Amino acid sequence: MLAEGRDLLAGRFGALDLAGPVFDFSFSSYYEREMGAGLVKQFLGFGPLLNPEDLAETKRTCNDLEAGLVRSDGMPGRALNIDPGYVNGGQLVLATTKNYSHRIYIGKGIFAEVTLLYTRGAFTPMPWTYLDYRTEAALAFFTRVRSTFLAQRESSKTG
Numbered sequence: 001m002l003a004e005g006r007d008l009l010a011g012r013f014g015a016l017d018l019a020g021p022v023f024d025f026s027f028s029s030y031y032e033r034e035m036g037a038g039l040v041k042q043f044l045g046f047g048p049l050l051n052p053e054d055l056a057e058t059k060r061t062c063n064d065l066e067a068g069l070v071r072s073d074g075m076p077g078r079a080l081n082i083d084p085g086y087v088n089g090g091q092l093v094l095a096t097t098k099n100y101s102h103r104i105y106i107g108k109g110i111f112a113e114v115t116l117l118y119t120r121g122a123f124t125p126m127p128w129t130y131l132d133y134r135t136e137a138a139l140a141f142f143t144r145v146r147s148t149f150l151a152q153r154e155s156s157k158t159g
Helices: 002-013 052-067 136-158
Strands: 016-019 044-046 085-087 091-096 104-107 110-119 122-125
Touching: 002 016, 002 044, 002 052, 016 136, 044 136, 052 085, 052 091, 052 104, 052 110, 085 136, 110 136, 122 136
Parallel strands: none
Antiparallel strands: 016 044, 085 091, 091 110, 104 110, 110 122
């Protein structure tokens, strides 16, 4: 399912720039009823840069992609959970359909949250940051994404 998801996302959002390692999603059982047991996760980065103004529409597009996939075991429920976001010089912002006190409504039924804050040379989790985004692998991946973003932004200024 991950390979199919990567292909769908690349077809919609452009070439895959960065891929983190695939890891077991054992931080929570929240998705097991809907998606099955033995879940895995992977962080991905696509180009070109996402305009933050397009985050709500991007999340809706990802929801449509999710709805078009069938679980490999044939059971009802989602085959993938795609949570788009963007990294800039100071933060990782994720989109979600779930409202909560720390999330801001950005339109079209979508909310945004600052999940990681870049400060003093490193990404720092927020009190609400999910455990999988707190791992060393996640922090390293989003640091790479930030570096790529900064380089792309700089080259667009000089190009």
